[in-house]
Amino acid sequence: MCNDCQTTETIIDVRQIAPRLRHPLIFSTFENLNGGESFLLVNDHDPKPLFYQFSAEYPGIFEWVYQERGPDVWQVRVSRLVA
Numbered sequence: 001m002c003n004d005c006q007t008t009e010t011i012i013d014v015r016q017i018a019p020r021l022r023h024p025l026i027f028s029t030f031e032n033l034n035g036g037e038s039f040l041l042v043n044d045h046d047p048k049p050l051f052y053q054f055s056a057e058y059p060g061i062f063e064w065v066y067q068e069r070g071p072d073v074w075q076v077r078v079s080r081l082v083a
Helices: 019-031 048-057
Strands: 011-012 038-043 060-070 075-082
Touching: 011 060, 019 038, 019 048, 019 075, 048 060
Parallel strands: 011 038
Antiparallel strands: 038 075, 060 075
């Protein structure tokens, strides 16, 4: 274990981002992850349509885990399983 190591989690809070910029930012962030890395997506509604888009674009190489399920805030950890 590394006592001097610090991990900084990437958090994408799309509530403050223009809707047309959200998906490009999310997909760009995912594409820059190494295998085993993740980011936390924060939204004001269930991003289920985004899950379906990930399923079509990145089948088998991502993991989608809800951390919080509303009603006001939704948080999803999106992980890249392979590089």
